[in-house]
Amino acid sequence: MHLIKRTLFVLSLLAVMASSDMVLAGGYDTPMLYSARHMGMGGTAIGYVYDPSALFHNPAGLGHTKFFSATLDVSPLIGNIVSSPEKNDEARNIKSNTVFAPFFLAGAGIRVTDWLTLGIGAYPVASAAGSYDYVFTGGKDFTDLTKLVFIEVAPGIAVNLPFGLKFGATYRVTLLSFDRVKGIDGSMLDIHMSGVNLAGFKLGLQWQPLPWLQAGIVYRHKTTTEVTADESTVVIDSGATDMEFTLPSKLGVGVRADVGPLGVAVDAEYGFNSQNEVSIISANPVSGDGAPLLLKSQFRWEDSYTLRGGLEYSLLPKLLKLRTGYAYDSKVANKAYPSAFGTPPGATQVITGGLGSDFTIGKVGMEVNLAYAYRFGSATVTQEDIDSRPKDADGKADIEYKCDACSYPGDYEIALHGVYFDASVYF
DSSP states (O other), X not given: OHHHHHHHHHHHHHHHHHHTTOOOOBTTBOTTOSOHHHHXXXXXXXXXXXXXXXXXXXXXXXXXXXXXXXXXXXXXXXEEEEXXXXXXXXXXXXXXXXXXXXXXXXXXXXXXXXXXXXXXXXXXXXXXXXXXXXXXXXXXXXXXXXXXXXXXXEEEEEEEOSTTEEEEEEEEEEEEEEEEEEETTSSSEEEEEEEEEEEEEEEEEEEEEETTEEEEEEEEOOEEEEEEESOEEEXXXXXXXXXXXXXXXXXXXXXXXXXXXXXXXXXXXXXXXXXOOEEEEEEEETTSOXXXXXXXXXXXXXXXXXXXXXXXXXXXXXXXXXXXXXXXXXXXXXXXXXXXXXXXXXXXXXXXXXXXXXXXXXXXXXXXXXXXXXXXXXXXXXXXXXXXXXXXXXXXXOGGGOOSSOOXXXXXXXXXXXXXXXXXXXX
């Protein structure tokens, strides 16, 4: 048990390091993960993934394992966002600090019987973050920072069925870390919370009706994780502090067709992001007496969809494969409740390219891939958008929809670059 706790702690620490100050979320999910092989083709994977990154994309893909397979993906990301974290002019339409963030995926699978394969993987799955330095009202230099990262440790199983069908499932252990700092040395907010959710799962199917045609479907169930801290600063020194974060459900389908040296893949995902409405920081007085201080983060997100397409051309049989792709991620965030630490409240796009190679050394098959992706998007939030929040019977702002964490009118943009490298072994 001690070893398990230590392993989970190390993985959580890696996730926090990987999140750095980068903004990644479309909702909390990002359309730029994983791995190099799949990102080269726009992130398509659901119908045809066969390496251990299937634990992230579609666990049914583990059923392709011959005896043993392992994959390591390193995905450094760099970029920034533009937003208006405060209402004063010095903090309007400002660019966040630019940060390098080394994301990763590690996984392995082993065939136990002719029909059963087991696997395990670990990877950051979602995040929302950013940091700003600006002059606050009164001429004071302020730091304004948020880091939120979800990492999953996912043991999985795949079962090979008749008629070319494969079924897979993962049990998702979610480790969550949340940091919020604002003010001069955290004088206004200084919060560092963490938590674990043990109730997540993912289900998937793959089907290959013809040698050149593959298809798949995958469902990820919603998780709600409580994060806590023994003490914090929430305007004043506070004692026990807690909050909940919801990672919404998601449904995806994918198809791949191969004709001669050309492969074509398409994925479509639907995110049930409307499951994320509001989250409240509850900070108890240091003495433990009196009512807790409550700070509301309003989301009121809308359901969204992500469309992906990719091409792969085998220039030399197995030795060199060229890839390109595109992804469209629809609007998730609500303009009435903008955030300086998330994707702009508008659609974003991703363009990708990559290459890869398969080869054999003795009886061991190996694969290496390299890819690049660029995500971009923008939106404008007006005062009219903010004023559209619900009103009470007297025409005043409804207290239920108050947002203590929202940002202000202005231009919102994202520009994010990703470089991906993966290596896999099969035998």
